[in-house]
Amino acid sequence: METIVIRGRGAIPGIAxxxxxVCRETIQGWSGIDETTGKVIEKGHPAEGQTIRDVVLVLSGGKGSNGWSSHFHAARIRGISPCALVLPKIDSRTGVAAVVCGVPTVVDLQEDPFMVIESGDLVTVDGTSGTVTIRKASHDG
Amino acid sequence: MQLSEEELSILDGQGGPLKRKTLEFIVNYATVLGADSLCRVSKAHLFCGAHHYLKAVRSKDMDEVMSEMWFCSPDKILFDAVGCFSQSDCSPVDHINWSKMGCYEDEFRENERYLDRCLKAGVHLVGSCVPYMTGFIPVRGEHYVTTESHAVLMMNSLWGACSNADGIEAAFCSAVCARTPRWGMHVPEGRKGTHLFSVTCKPETVEDWDLLGYAVGLRLPPHSTPILEGNVAGVDMLRLKSCFAAMATTSGPELCHILGITPEAPTLAACLSPSGLEDRIEIGPRQLREAREILCDQQAGEVNYVSLGCPHYSIDQISEAAAFLGGRKVHENVTLHIWTALPIKAVADRCGYTKTIEDAGGTLMVGSCPLVSERWPAGTRAMAFDSAKQAHYIKPLTSAKVFFGNAGECLQASISGKWGR
Incomplete structure (x- = not known):
């Protein structure tokens, strides 16, 4: 299995x-994530219907409501949270969400993770050292 | 991170547990952003009230809920003081006409309990998404926080004030410790434009500007700051209120330069990022038509709920609605709500606009909206909004038809009970 390591800035320490x-498209605040299921409910979003529960969420950024983080927060309180965050470029909405989720987070990556990581790859996020290790899943068939 | 003596003493507990906890949050947030210092916040606009998302905490103890959801503290700490001038944003309940929203008395009382705690902590209970119309006016270079996305765009863009979008938790923490990370919109290099939008359509009405903002947002990548040029003359605060509300729905900018109009954009060179333009995008009549097609159900039909005032209506918008409704009657199958801020309603009461709206069968509502309250009349099968933001966000939450149009179309639908151009 191919292993790739990309580097960024460790923002929240820990390993998961x-x-x-992988969400190259941002997720909106209101009507973006169902806090009770963790599913993306934004109409037409490529990840619509998928859940953020226990995944390494690779997300381009936030948009919409300034309450963006509160939807991740409310989901986390219900036991639904990504196990780690990879944010290619930090912004204020995702920054607050990272703090409220409190999971290992790497931000401001040195290379484009959307060129490297595909949904389903097994990813290890080390928020202390700022490394993201990707073990490629077989995407055949 | 460089922290002042005062900040270090707060972290040491000198200002009490609430101040310490909130500053700890802001320092953590600053670390995530990569900020190397904090700046002093003078104003905070806060999402106060018993909002639905708070129900994630299974506790009847309001202070436990506030501690977790507003201050990220699993330990209960009393919200007893803000550290800067603070106003409340929308809550889920109109404290006057709550029953007309479909709220129950226990929901009204629970919301009042939350608001009362905020009041005792020093938050002025304005209850509006348009703080800049009710005395919350930061000047150029002033650092503030707000929980309303379009308000960031308004106050950063029009007056050169400084806030990031942040989030509800960060806003409450900043309100208490009066600090926010010195990063993004709080530093000059974070405020430069990246994408040039050539406005080749001719936006005139509030609806045109609403659609323009929606169309710009659909094309604006993350981490970008738009610059508008072209047919932008004639824009005013009301048009930008709708434009920015829509733009902050389909994208996430915290500042929008308008060449020759906003103070940091006297010329393209003055507001442009040192790395140059990342893209040039044209917004013409076709892009506005496409935006409207996304927002408005294409099949004409009956309407039984009409809601105006997202963002909250100004006094002149209320006056225009009252002028339209004077001598007319809202259809017996339609509920008409017009939303505004409490201080603006006081003026509408004084001027007789509220009575005209009520005589027609509508209601001038305060302090909330269908989106924040997630309430509309029971049995609603089709609703009409004069706001792209409201139509966009409510569509996924309902099986009812959603229509979008200008205020006149919506008011006409409230009279006829039907939608159709």
């Missing part, structure tokens, strides 16, 4: 691994 959920 899980399957990647």
């Amino acid at each position: 691994s899980g399957p990647a959920m």
Whole structure:
């Protein structure tokens, strides 16, 4: 299995691994994530219907409501949270969400993770050292 | 991170547990952003009230809920003081006409309990998404926080004030410790434009500007700051109120330069990022038509709920609605709500606009909206909004038809009970 390591800035320390959920499209605040299921409910979003629960969420950024983080917060209180965050470029909405989720987070990556990580890859996020290790899943068939 | 003596003493507990906890949050947030210092916040606009998302905490103890959801503290700490001038944003309940929203008395009372705690902590209970129309006016270079996305765009863009979008938790923490990370919109290099939008359509009405904002947002990548040029003359605060509300729905900018109009954009060179333009995008009549097609159900039909005032209506918008409704009657199958801020309603009461609206069968509502309250009349099968933001966000939450149009179309639908151009 191919292993790739990309580097960024460790923002929230700790190590966690899980399957990647890759969102090149931002997720909106209101009507973006169902706080009770963790599912993306934004109409037409490529990840619509997928859940953020226990995934390594690779997300381009936030948009919409300034209450963006509160939806991740409310989901986390219900036990639904990504196990780690990979944010190619930090912004204020995702920054607050990272703090409220409190999961290992790497931000401001040196290379484009959307060129490297695909949904389903097994990803280990080390928020202390700022490394993201990707073990490629077989995407055949 | 460089922290002042005062900040270090707060972290040491000198200002009490609430101030310490809130500053700890802001320092953590600053670390995530990569900020190397904090700046002093003078104003905070806060999402106060018993909002639905708070129900995630299974506790009857309001202070436990506030501690977790507003201050990220699993330990209960009393919200007893803000550290800067603070106003409340929308809550889920109109404290006057709550029953007309479909709220129950226990929901009204619970919301009042939350608001009362905020009041005792020093938050002025304005209850509006348009703080800049009710005395919350930061000047150029002033650092503030707000929980309303379009308000960031308004106050950063029009007056050169400084806030990031942040989030509800960060806003409450900043309100208490009066600090926010010195990063993004709080530093000059974070405020430069990246994407040039050539406005080749001719936006005139509030609806045109609403659609323009929606169309710009659909094309604006994350981490970008738009610059508008072209047919932008004639824009005013009301048009920008709708434009920015829509733009902050389909994208996430915290500042929008308008060449020759906003103070940091006297010329393109003055507001442009040192790395140059990342893209040039044209917004013409076709892009506005496409935006409207996304927002408005294409099949004409009956309407039984009409809601105006997202963002909250100004006094002149209320006056225009009252002028339209004077001598007419809202259809017996339609509920008409017009939303505004409490201080603006006081003026509408004084001027007789409220009575005209009520005589026609509508209601001038305060302090909330269908989106924040997630309430509309029971049995609603089709609703009409004069706000792209409201139509966009409510569509996924309902099986009812959603229509979008200008205020005149919506008011006409409230009279006829039907939608159709």
